[in-house]
Amino acid sequence: MSQPAGDEIVQFDNVGLRYGTDKEVLRNLSFTLYPGSFYFLTGASGAGKTSLLRLLYLAQRPSRGMIRMFGSDAITLPRDRLPMLRRRIGVVFQDFRLVSHLSAFDNVALPLRVAGASEADLRRPVSDMLDWVGLSDRMDARPATLSGGEQQRVAIARAVIARPEMLVADEPTGNVDPEMAVKLLRLFEALNGLGTTVVVATHDVHLLQKVPDSLIMRLNKGQLADPTGALRFPPRRTAGTARPGGSVA
Amino acid sequence: MNPTELLETRITGAVRAVTGAGEPELVPQSRLSGPMPWVIAIMVAMTVIALAGGLALRNTAMSAQAGLEGGLTVQIVESRQSERNAQGERAVERLRSTPGVVAARLVPDEELDRLIEPWLGSDGGASSTMAIPIPALIDVQLSGRASEARVNEIKAALASVAPAARVDAQSSWLEPVYDAISSLQWLAIALVLLLTLALAAAVLMAARTALGTNRDTIEIVHLLGGTDGQIARVFQRSIGVDAAAGGLVGFVLALVVILFLGRRFAGLGAGLVEQGSLGSADWVLLATVPVIAAILAMVTARFTVMHALRKML
Secondary structure (H helix, E strand, C coil): CCCCCCCCCEEEEEEEECCCCCCCCEEEEEEEECCCCEEEEEECCCCCHHHHHHHHCCCCCCCEEEEEECCEECCCCCHHHHHHHHCCEEEECCCCCCCCCCCHHHHHHHHHHHCCCCHHHHHHHHHHHHHHCCCHHHCCCCHHHCCHHHHHHHHHHHHHCCCCCEEEEECCCCCCCHHHHHHHHHHHHHHHHCCCEEEEECCCHHHHCCCCCCEEEEEECCEEECCCCCCCCCCCCCCCCCCCCCCCC | CCHHHHHHHHHHHHHHHHHCECECCCCCCCCCCCCHHHHHHHHHHHHHHHHHHHHHHHHHHHHHHHHHCCEEEEEECCCCHHHHHHHHHHHHHHHHCCCCEEEEEECCHHHHHHHHHHHHCCCHHHHHHHHCCCCEEEEEEECCCCCHHHHHHHHHHHHCCCCCEEEEEHHHHCHHHHHHHHHHHHHHHHHHHHHHHHHHHHHHHHHHHHHHHCHHHHHHHHHCCCCHHHHHHHHHHHHHHHHHHHHHHHHHHHHHHHHHHHHHHHCCCCHHHHCCCCCHHHHHHHHHHHHHHHHHHHHHHHHHHHHHHCCCC
């Protein structure tokens, strides 16, 4: 599958990230994410997955390099234009990051409210979404009263409610049972089918095999590596080289 | 959309337009339960009382000044009563024919006795005036201000007909009193300014504390695409509600104090104090204090929050 030039949704060029004066946690990242693709980001603990995701959902600026997102230079973009860019990205945080004083309903409704949706317009989609993740009976519950799995489902519902152009999920199935994990993956796939670019960071190798035609970004000590060990990304996606559920050589 | 939903939407829209509500409740609201409304209530009460004091002093000074501005007192200091009376009558005649003099009145002996009664006793009315030579007094009202030049003109006019005359502008006697009132007015203005600064500082600290407490939530809202303006509006509205409630309580408290003190001072029956009562324009000015406090609190909160948010990505 070849991608048309200039159609990329995210482009990293020689990106590096360091916190303070420590050594770089991400080094020389150069890759492109295309619309409608499904990516898994894997790597050992401390490989830099969360740091890379933070760059992807614009929580962090890199120490060096160039990042283009949705056609804009994310490094030099003025602060007041970041919100509009962020509204195009859905994020599932590893620690859920639900707003503790808001109910499950209000947490899920938050991206729509932030985007200016009226109460009448958001009530049905939020209810439907909570119903879909099996929490229709917990709409009024505060996060503290929800189990880890329930919180994760609320976090996922919040990330996808506004139909983002890119979904970034950090270990989204870490706290749910296998059945729910598959169900959530189907949700991500459905979104992907609608054109959303999905990036899922996970430790779960079984998960990688459950999404056909997905691509794998493997991080090793802050650098991207393909299965052959070459430090480059994206792997060349030519006919016959993409393996469903596997990485690309 | 059915009619009920349509009505609901309209009502929600109207409420949102009037109150600014409808922004997501991004930070936990603890209205009226925290110290902020009470801090604002105390600040507003003190400001209103200080301002009322300043206005009353201004009214006193203005009223007294208006009455005494053109006033002159001519004393005929002559020990012999017949000569004193003769000079007094000649002086009044001369004054009445002098340009710029509106009125000239020889103060009767009975009135003089009443004036000195508190010092020389009531029984001495007639006897004291006989025993102690009291200057004859002429109360003069000029058409304009009793300036030094005017006083000198009057002195010159009286020199030939009443050589024992001493002329004083009435306002000059009260100059030290005016100076004291002026100092108190400045003190009131300084107090109002200091309280305003203290209120802004209190709001600034409250906003910073709230920002620190809710930093995680703010970061999440930022990452979901929330703008600085949306976040600032939430804090601004929350502190505005606190300030409005606190301001109202403070104003009522100050009102009670002012009315109580007003009645106490009125009971003194002292002329100067009575002239210091507050007019309707003064009350309107006092009523703007809680409104200004609420606006100041909201502006301070917005400025503080926006400034802090600019440091975040």
